[in-house]
Amino acid sequence: SAAFYLMNKFKSVEKVKEHLVFTTHTPEEAGNEKHDIYLCQKMSYFCGISIDEVRRLTGITDDLFNHSLAALRFARKANGVSRLHGEVSRKMWSHYSGICEIIHITNAQNWRYWADKQLYKAMEEGNDLAFDDRKNYLKKRAFEIVADQTGKLFDSNALTIVWARRFAGYKRADFLTQDLVRFEKLINSIDKPVQFIWAGKPYPVDYPAISQFNNLVHLSKNYKNVAVLIGYELTLSKRLKQAADVWLNNPRVPREASGTSGMTAAMNGAVNFSTDDGWIPEFVNHGNNGFVVPKADYENLSVHDQDNYDLNKMYEILEQQIVPLYYKNFETWRQIMKNGMRDVRFQFDSNRMAHEYYDLMYK
Incomplete structure (x- = not known):
């Protein structure tokens, strides 16, 4: 949703990329959320941007809106949360076009x-x-x-x-x-x-x-x-x-x-x-x-x-x-x-x- 807020504000994907990075947290299917695109719009998830425009911007053509995929296309850079997860993520998303670079930063504890x-x-x-x-x-x-x-x-x-x-x-x-x-x-x-x-x-x-x-x-x-x-x-x-x-x-x-x-x-x-x-x-x-x-x-x-x-x-x-x-x-x-x-x-x-x-x- 932050991406669409920024899109509304800057009216340019390039500008959004300057302001957005994305951390992907899981290779688990259930953890990478997908929701009905019409429901998302109904709930103002796209900050007033029309569904046609959302499709054009994100490259998502079906009715399931893939949040992680959209984030990877709007961000200038993304990261997995361990070295192995970085590798797994790059592989996992490699068959999609327009994805930003995915590096890794390993989680830690205080x-x-x-x-x-x-x-x-x-x-x-x-x-x-x-x-x-x-x-x-x-x-x-x-x-x-x-x-x-x-x-x-x-x-x-x-x-x-x-x-x-x-x-x-x-x-x-x-x-x-x-x-x-x-x-x-x-x-x-x-x-x-x-x-x-x-x-x-x-x-x-x-x-x-x-x-x-x-x-x-x-x-x-x-x-x-x-x-x-x-x-x-x-x-x-x-x-x-x-x-x-x-x-x-x-x-x-x-x-x-x-x-x-x-x-x-x-x-x-x-x-x-x-x-x-x-x-x-x-x-x-x-x-x-x-x-x-x-x-x-x-x-x-x-x-x-x-x-x-x-x-x-x-x-x-x-x-x-x-x-x-x-x-x-x-x-x-x-x-x-x-x-x-x-x-x-x-x-x-x-x-x-x-x-x-x-x-x-x-x-």
């Missing part, structure tokens, strides 16, 4: 707000005793919320895996539970116990996501060390990042535009374990500051085969690398935590992002 400063202080002082003590305290404190909501008593010394974010189909919340045999083997281990926490919210009318959430709640009732928490807002989000030893992220590549929860998790000493999507290719160095599922040729895999490949790889990495490392070689595990904390701090702090938006887009 370190001052999210990071646990005491954990960073212990790391900077090289005080491993204080570092371990602090992380253990953070886990204990978060587990009070688990006990409050579910009545389950989690162990602050056990490896804790957390999946917490918006529930959306492509993010595959219940992914690891799709192989129940391996899932149970993981959580029923006596000498290397693993605890799972899920949290997050589905959109109100996203029924598949709502049933996914409900299924996880029912599943969790069978185990003393699996919990699903409600009320996922900023406070719980921070507590769960502090509770996590492993921050689990398994979207279907390449559908996650950026994803930033793993950034704030790393700022609280959680180790990222993810499929290679969104911001992750710019961050994770496998086995050094996190763990990542090696990319397959996803282009030529069916969704079913992609899910099978990812699931198998995730269990391999969990069973053979993550769990043994945490329990048998904690020195190395601690170093991976610290590497993640260090690497996330400057490259993915919001100051860097704000500067890039100014320098690359707005100036």
